[in-house]
Amino acid sequence: MYFGIDLGTTNSLISVFENGRPRVLGGSQPLFPSVVSVMDGTLVLGAPARERLVSHPEHTAAAFKRAMGTKKAFRLGWKQYDAQELSALILRALRQRALEETGVAPQDVVVSVPAYFNQIQRNATRAAAIAAGLNPIRLVNEPTAAAIAYGLQDIAAEGHTLVVDLGGGTFDVSIVEVFEKVIEVKASSGDAFLGGEDFTRALFNRLAQEFDLAPKTDAERALLWNAAEVLKLGLTRAQEASCPLPWRDGARALSITREAFTDASASLIQRLRLPIERAIHDAGLSRDEIDRVVLVGGATRMPLVRTLVARLTGKLPESGLDPDQVVALGAATQAALIARDAGCDDVVMTDVSAFSLGFEVARRVGDRIEQGYFEPVIERNTTIPVSREFVFQTTQKGQREILFELFQGEAPLVRDNIALGKLLVAVPRNRADYEIVIARLSYDSSGLIEIDTKVASTGATRSIVITDLTGGLSERELDARRKTLAALKVHPREGAENVALSARLERCFAMALGEDRVTIQDMLALFRQALERQHLSEIAALREQIGQTLDQFEAGYVR
Ligand code: ADP
Ligand code: MG
Numbered sequence: 001m002y003f004g005i006d007l008g009t010t011n012s013l014i015s016v017f018e019n020g021r022p023r024v025l026g027g028s029q030p031l032f033p034s035v036v037s038v039m040d041g042t043l044v045l046g047a048p049a050r051e052r053l054v055s056h057p058e059h060t061a062a063a064f065k066r067a068m069g070t071k072k073a074f075r076l077g078w079k080q081y082d083a084q085e086l087s088a089l090i091l092r093a094l095r096q097r098a099l100e101e102t103g104v105a106p107q108d109v110v111v112s113v114p115a116y117f118n119q120i121q122r123n124a125t126r127a128a129a130i131a132a133g134l135n136p137i138r139l140v141n142e143p144t145a146a147a148i149a150y151g152l153q154d155i156a157a158e159g160h161t162l163v164v165d166l167g168g169g170t171f172d173v174s175i176v177e178v179f180e181k182v183i184e185v186k187a188s189s190g191d192a193f194l195g196g197e198d199f200t201r202a203l204f205n206r207l208a209q210e211f212d213l214a215p216k217t218d219a220e221r222a223l224l225w226n227a228a229e230v231l232k233l234g235l236t237r238a239q240e241a242s243c244p245l246p247w248r249d250g251a252r253a254l255s256i257t258r259e260a261f262t263d264a265s266a267s268l269i270q271r272l273r274l275p276i277e278r279a280i281h282d283a284g285l286s287r288d289e290i291d292r293v294v295l296v297g298g299a300t301r302m303p304l305v306r307t308l309v310a311r312l313t314g315k316l317p318e319s320g321l322d323p324d325q326v327v328a329l330g331a332a333t334q335a336a337l338i339a340r341d342a343g344c345d346d347v348v349m350t351d352v353s354a355f356s357l358g359f360e361v362a363r364r365v366g367d368r369i370e371q372g373y374f375e376p377v378i379e380r381n382t383t384i385p386v387s388r389e390f391v392f393q394t395t396q397k398g399q400r401e402i403l404f405e406l407f408q409g410e411a412p413l414v415r416d417n418i419a420l421g422k423l424l425v426a427v428p429r430n431r432a433d434y435e436i437v438i439a440r441l442s443y444d445s446s447g448l449i450e451i452d453t454k455v456a457s458t459g460a461t462r463s464i465v466i467t468d469l470t471g472g473l474s475e476r477e478l479d480a481r482r483k484t485l486a487a488l489k490v491h492p493r494e495g496a497e498n499v500a501l502s503a504r505l506e507r508c509f510a511m512a513l514g515e516d517r518v519t520i521q522d523m524l525a526l527f528r529q530a531l532e533r534q535h536l537s538e539i540a541a542l543r544e545q546i547g548q549t550l551d552q553f554e555a556g557y558v559r
Helices: 047-055 083-102 119-131 142-153 196-210 218-237 258-264 266-282 303-313 326-338 475-486 496-511 515-533 536-557
Strands: 002-007 011-018 021-024 035-039 042-045 060-062 074-076 079-081 108-113 135-141 159-166 171-179 182-191 240-247 250-257 292-296 348-352 357-365 368-378 386-393 401-408 418-426 436-443 449-455 461-466
Touching (some): 002 142, 002 326, 011 326, 021 326, 035 047, 060 074, 083 119, 108 142, 135 326, 142 159, 142 171, 142 182, 142 292, 171 266, 196 258, 218 240, 218 250, 250 258, 258 266, 292 326, 368 386, 368 436, 496 515, 496 536, 515 536
Parallel strands (some): 002 108, 159 292
Antiparallel strands (some): 002 011, 011 021, 035 060, 159 171, 171 182, 436 449, 449 461
């Protein structure tokens, strides 16, 4: 028996691969809400804990997967837990469910994670599984697991599949190619802060406005939130939905139409577009080359998501498997694949790196050398295992050493990416004007990253393997990183237009690959310099010019 776990933001599932096929456990209620509550000093998990979200919000924690890998504290009564501990509690409950239903206590398991989880978040997930008494033999990206579930069901269907996964709190998109029984992920993209909850929030705000409700207490907010969730599910079934709301001195009758809901979620629908277009672009495809579209995650049940995806791809999404279960089914199948189970031993699969890896470099801007730029060496969506070489040159004559600092992320400046580790390489003085060092960066499927360097003039080599990826960075530093990523810094000198252009440059850098990235970084460097000099007419001219270049770039990008 092979077990797979979908550890979701909203709901988790455990499934088993047996007799050549996967199935989810849990009978008629396979979804295990990822909610933890404390009642009279004891823990309550799953469905009953979710009920307590409304009645005892101060004793209940939900959506903690969003804080995975951080030290964020969730207060339950008078005790505090972090996301890793809360996840371990859910995993332990799922393990217990499997033991009760199959008579086998799961040991080796495959656990799914969002494609956009970084190494710190992945390590935290792995640690949570170990704490729950499990042996996580592999972490699989959620859309990859979905593709495996669909791929195995209908392996004859060759071509490109677009997997769109909208869960409670995360959005993942990937392009998967099936060719002669090989399943390959060509690209993945997403938004770690977009999910069904946001649609509930949009409905919550619309209802508060339309029915003139101003919730004053946590309890009132919880009631209205609950009504919004009920109406959202109702609108999936019908054009119009209504429900009663107990409110202060009496009951109110709430009702809303699909049209009003679509209108209230316009900005969210807009945010669903970009990752889909980006994934298609990154896979080097045009939308006509997408052969099929698969929807995953409870929130893809909303008609407005189906409509949008159909419009963007020109295809009707498939719905052969239950969107809630697809990831868990794929995770168990992956476990069987790793064990080379007879039911699927002729299916091979490869994966891609979900983020770019690269080094900090200095750039020459005019006659100045500026530090702090990110030079991607392994770009996101490169098939792993992978190994790439990059040539570095000292920036000053007589320089004695080069510091290789490794980062992951999609931002043009290293300060906005995540630092993974560093390697200091000595270079001989006076051998040449400038010394050259060749660095090779390798990334394998188990997540190990290796840096090998060779000094060109002497042949001296050095290397390190980065395994403990949190190592070298204190929790405080990590926290500072995350805060930087979360908040777009606004320099008091800069006007709104300049902030907007800088943000656009960074967004375009994140979308671009290869040569385009160099061009965008050049423009960013020029623009920053102009801002620094506070030369208003120059800034305005640059803004105009860069804006036009970006227009062209973006027009070429959406094919
Ligand atoms: P996760 O992967 O984040 O755990 P799920 O895939 O279980 O999440 O999806 C949960 C989300 O799906 C919730 O926001 C829930 O409101 C939404 N959802 C579930 N069923 C429906 C439905 N029938 N219509 C609209 N939204 C739904
Ligand atoms: Mg999910």
